[in-house]
Each structure stands twice: as structure tokens, then as C-alpha cells.
Amino acid sequence: MRDFEPQEIVVETGSEQSPIFRNLKQAFPQVPFTFTDQRQTEASSLGVSNDPLGEGKLKLLLMRHRGEFLKKCPGSDGQVCCNYFVINFASNCPMECSYCYLQEYLAHNPALKVFSNVDDLLSEADHLLSRHRRFFFRIGTGEITDSLALDPYIGFCAEVVPFFAEQPNLLLELKTKSDCVDGLLRLDPKERVVVSWSMNPQKVIGIDEQGTASFEERLTAARRCQAAGYKLGFHFDPMIEYDGWEEGYRDMVERIFAQVDHRRIAWISMGVLRTTPGLKRIMRARFPATRLLTGEQVLCPDGKMRYFQPLRVSMYRKMLRWIRAASPTVFVYLCMESREVWQQVFGFIPACEKELGSRLANFGF
Numbered sequence: 029m030r031d032f033e034p035q036e037i038v039v040e041t042g043s044e045q046s047p048i049f050r051n052l053k054q055a056f057p058q059v060p061f062t063f064t065d066q067r068q069t070e071a072s073s074l075g076v077s078n079d080p081l082g083e084g085k086l087k088l089l090l091m092r093h094r095g096e097f098l099k100k101c102p103g104s105d106g107q108v109c110c111n112y113f114v115i116n117f118a119s120n121c122p123m124e125c126s127y128c129y130l131q132e133y134l135a136h137n138p139a140l141k142v143f144s145n146v147d148d149l150l151s152e153a154d155h156l157l158s159r160h161r162r163f164f165f166r167i168g169t170g171e172i173t174d175s176l177a178l179d180p181y182i183g184f185c186a187e188v189v190p191f192f193a194e195q196p197n198l199l200l201e202l203k204t205k206s207d208c209v210d211g212l213l214r215l216d217p218k219e220r221v222v223v224s225w226s227m228n229p230q231k232v233i234g235i236d237e238q239g240t241a242s243f244e245e246r247l248t249a250a251r252r253c254q255a256a257g258y259k260l261g262f263h264f265d266p267m268i269e270y271d272g273w274e275e276g277y278r279d280m281v282e283r284i285f286a287q288v289d290h291r292r293i294a295w296i297s298m299g300v301l302r303t304t305p306g307l308k309r310i311m312r313a314r315f316p317a318t319r320l321l322t323g324e325q326v327l328c329p330d331g332k333m334r335y336f337q338p339l340r341v342s343m344y345r346k347m348l349r350w351i352r353a354a355s356p357t358v359f360v361y362l363c364m365e366s367r368e369v370w371q372q373v374f375g376f377i378p379a380c381e382k383e384l385g386s387r388l389a390n391f392g393f
């Protein structure tokens with residue numbers, strides 16, 4: 029995986045008290061730190077080049093998060109939802125996947141931000157979890173950033189995993205395309221933490237997931253986490269249809285199951301490439317070499333473009349067959365897919381999002 033080396037770190041006054049600041053100072057003794065007030069920090073986040081997103085990844089802003097840290101995952105209109113909560117501890121990501129939806133989602137707010145008030149995050153989570161002890165939460169940190177790519181520099185996991193590991197009604201998911209797990213190996217997850225990898229064949233990673241860990245590096249990191257007591261998750265998402273995709277994905281599935289204990293896999297998700305017309309424009313400009321834009325996609329009711337439904341169903345069914353051959357019992361679900369596709373792939377539709385959420389929670393244990 030490519031090392032992260034920002035050109036500058038901009039710190040909002042007051043954030044110097046945060047453990048994240050201390051960790052950044054240690055990690056980047058050679059990088060200039062600039063201190064500003066809130067307004068100037070916000071102004072620093074506005075890109076001025078032709079590629080504000082790329083530029084945003086070179087400067088790290090450390091600032092307070094204003095508002096709530098914990099949110100219900102927005103899901104996608106009309107698609108089956110898995111009842112998931114997200115914590116936004118950072119925004120944007122140092123890696124460069126050509127299909128990353130953040131390119132459109134954060135187009136007007138492209139700075140790479142890390143939030144310094146971790147104590148507020150923990151007290152908000154404590155309040156929510158202790159008020160609803162009979163509800164089982166699945167919470168992830170990888171919605172608008174990668175959960176682990178910045179961890180060697182900011183030490184976020186060491187600040188929060190000990191708290192979440194003590195909660196009786198929760199699974200915390202750390203989702204990544206990195207291999208930055210050293211900080212996790214020193215902690216005790218107490219069966220409450222799932223470390224999950226988005227996986228693709230190396231052929232896709234090499235072209236469309238720049239700066240991320242290779243397939244082998246991800247798999248090695250997964251094995252190290254499993255040995256340290258973490259549950260694992262795998263997200264085959266976005267699945268890409270290319271010449272020879274069957275061979276690539278089948279080989280990937282077999283190699284994963286040959287190296288990890290499938291009984292310790294909490295869940296596996298599948299989802300195909302999703303774009304929007306706006307995202308396609310950005311991809312064309314930022315990643316002219318990508319071949320992801322050559323295949324046919326159709327507009328779905330939630331405004332996202334996906335492969336034609338029969339192709340999606342056929343891809344999911346094949347993947348499911350390969351997964352089932354390796355592990356008949358591991359829990360597999362679809363991410364952002366319609367009820368019709370669920371029915372055709374699995375032969376059932378979760379009655380409601382609560383049902384899917386509780387199936388996931390049960391399998392996570």
C-alpha cells in the first residue's frame with residue numbers, strides 16, 4: 029500500500045489538545061503544521077486547482093466535528109436496507125479508487141479532514157448505546173472515509189476500540205482497502221469488532237484501486253487480524269464485469285477461504301459497480317485509463333446506474349455458488365439491491381430491514 033505523506037497539516041485552534049494531534053505530530057515531524065481558527069480551517073478546505081479532490085488528499089485538516097457523529101446509514105431509495113449506523117470520524121480518503129462515490133458526494137467539500145473531538149464521539153455513542161440496551165447495533169466507520177488507511181498516523185482505533193469492545197449490544201465494523209492493522213493487533217476486540225475488507229481480483233485493484241493494498245496484502249492483514257481475535261468481514265463490492273471476470277472472482281474467493289477460518293467470518297456482502305451520470309463525468313476526467321465506463325449500465329429507480337438486472341443476478345448467483353462451495357453457512361447479503369434481485373439470488377426477501385439487521389447481528393456472534 030502507498031504511504032500517506034501530506035504536504036501540509038492545518039489544525040483548527042483548540043484541536044492541539046486531542047490525542048489525534050499528538051499522534052500526527054509524532055508521525056509527521058517533517059510536515060509543516062499550520063494553526064488557524066474555524067473559519068480559516070473551513071476556507072483551507074476549498075480546492076483551487078482543476079482537481080480539487082486530488083488536491084484535497086494532499087492536505088490534512090484536523091478540526092472539531094460540529095453536529096452528530098452517529099447517523100443511520102442512508103442506504104438507497106427502494107433498495108433493501110441492512111439497518112446499519114455510521115460514525116464519521118474523518119472525511120475523504122488518501123487512496124484513489126476510480127469508482128469512488130466520494131468524488132461526487134464530496135465534490136464541494138473535498139478536503140481530507142480528521143475530527144479531533146474523539147471524546148464527544150465516545151460520549152455520544154455511550155449515550156445512544158446505554159439508552160437502547162435491548163437494541164443491537166451494527167456500527168461502521170467506513171462510509172465517507174476508509175476505516176484504517178489513516179490509522180498509522182492518527183491512532184484513532186486505539187482511542188475508540190477499547191470503549192466499543194466493552195459494549196454488550198454492538199458490533200463495530202472497520203472497513204478498509206488498506207493493510208494498516210498494526211494498531212489493532214495491540215488491542216483486545218472482545219468479540220465486538222469486525223475488521224472487513226473490500227475485495228477485488230488483483231486485475232481490478234491494479235487499475236482501478238490506486239494507492240490501496242494489493243489483494244495479497246489485504247489477505248495477509250485479514251489473517252493477522254483473525255489471529256489477534258477479530259472477526260472478519262468481506263465485501264465483494266463493487267463487483268466488476270470484465271473479460272474473464274468469472275475466473276478472477278472464483279480464484280479470489282478460493283484464495284480467501286483457503287487462508288482464513290470461515291467460521292470466524294461475520295458476514296460477506298456482494299454488490300455490483302454503481303455509478304451516476306455525474307460520477308461518470310468525474311471518472312472520465314480523473315481516470316482516463318479506467319475501463320469501467322465501457323460496459324453498459326442502466327438507470328435504476330434510486331438514481332444509480334448498475335449493470336442490467338439479468339447480468340447482476342447471474343453474477344451474484346455465480347459468486348454465491350463459489351462462496352457456498354467453500355463455506356455452506358457463512359452469512360451473505362446484497363448491498364443496495366432491489367427486492368426482485370434478492371428474490372432471484374437467494375429465493376427470499378428479508379421481511380423488513382429489522383429482519384436483515386438481526387440476521388446480520390446473529391451471524392456476527
Ligand code: SF4
Pocket residue numbers: 120121122123124125127128129130172173174205240
Ligand atoms: S478506499 Fe474507499 S473511500 Fe478510499 S478512494 Fe477507495 S472507494 Fe473511496
